[in-house]
Every structure is written in structure tokens, then in C-alpha cells.
Amino acid sequence: MAGNWKMYKTAAETTRFLEQFRPLVENSRHCEIVICPPFPNLPAAVAAAQGTRIAIGAQNLFWAKEGAFTGEVSAPMIRAAGCSHTIVGHSERRQYFGETNETVSKKTIAALDAGLTPIVCVGETLEHRESGRTEAVLLDHCQGGAASLTAHQFSSTILAYEPARAIGTGKTATPEIAADAHRIIRDFARRVHGPQAAENLRILYGGSVKPDNIKSLMAQPEIDGALVGGSSLDATSLAWIVNF
């Protein structure tokens, strides 16, 4: 269960959130919990999560280890800050910051090289869905982001299916539509990396996940977890989702 905070919260708010959130998930042993705050809040989040099962992740990274890349942050820096995960290729990054399959792939490999678990996002837009291109877009994103990974790298990668039309809109994909997309992604994994890798692959659903729809989404055997945006900003609501 992963929370994507996007560009919300200061460091002080991060600490307050974790103080409130920690006791609420103290007994949750059924899943991994990852929270992804903005870059400047990572040290505060790592400090406040110390000694708990809550992992901290970044929302993005740059593929070079270091260099003259003003404004960028590298995987080793994120790792050194105490993070274990990073989101890669979120649809907002594809839409507003020019991310392509090529950059997603480079970032995924950079994350893995630094020992971070990448959560690689794939998913169609409304336009893609309406023109019947959902499957083609999903396969293109999977191919671009995960086909060149070695078996070992792939086994350390999490995929997240996020239909762009469901992000921040309150319009979740129905659990059945989400499960269909997850099947397409798992079939891809089977073809490229084999049946065992496909079975072990964790695929998260993201897009307007809320306390009141998590149960029906997680009832789909194809859905292994959730990548939660808006609802992850409130400790009670994220704890409810984790403990569904």
C-alpha cells in the first residue's frame, strides 16, 4: 500500500502525519506500507518512520548518479536519505514534464542500481480508452519501462496501473476494469519474464482509491495493492485503506 503525496505537505506536516499514522498501522502485518513525500521532506519522513514497518519513497529521480543537472536528484542521493522506494513515470510526469518510455526505463534502472524498489506507473488516458487503445498503451508502457530489465531487476520492480482519467477525479476504474488491465500487465510479464516472474509481480491499482472503495478493489485477486494519492494525505484515511 503506497501513498503518493504529490506536491503536498511541509516537513513539519510530514512529521505530524507520521506521528498520527504510526499507531494506526502498528498491527498491520499483511502488507508493505510505503509513503512518498516531496523530496525536501524525505529526511523528516525517514526519521519519523524509524523503527516502524513504514517505508519511505521518493516520487521521482534522475538517472545520472551525479553531475551538472540543476534541480535534479539522483537515486544514490535518495537511497542515502534512507528511502527504499521511488515512484517512476507517474502519469503527471508523463503529462507535464515530458517523461517518455525511454526516460522511465533509464530511471527504473538507475533506481534498481542504487538499491531502490521502483514503482513504475503505466496507464491509459481517457482519450486512449475511448479510441480503444488501452491495451496497446499498456503494453507500450510496460514494454518501454520493464521489458529491458533482467529477470533479477524485474523481480525487484513493482508496477502500478493508473488510468489517468481516474487520477484525482473521484472516478475510480471499476474493480473489473482495473482487474482486466492488471491481467494485460501480468500477461506481458509472463511473455517477457516467464510464469514465475508474472506470478510474483506486484501490481498496484491507483486512481481515486478511497476508504470506501478499497475493499471492492482488493477483492479482485489480480490487484495486489494500491497507489493512493489524495486519500493518502490524511492519516486516518490512509490507515483505513491499509487496514481495509
Ligand code: PGA
Ligand atoms: P488519486 O491519485 O488517488 O488522488 O487519484 C493517485 C495517483 O496519482 O497516484
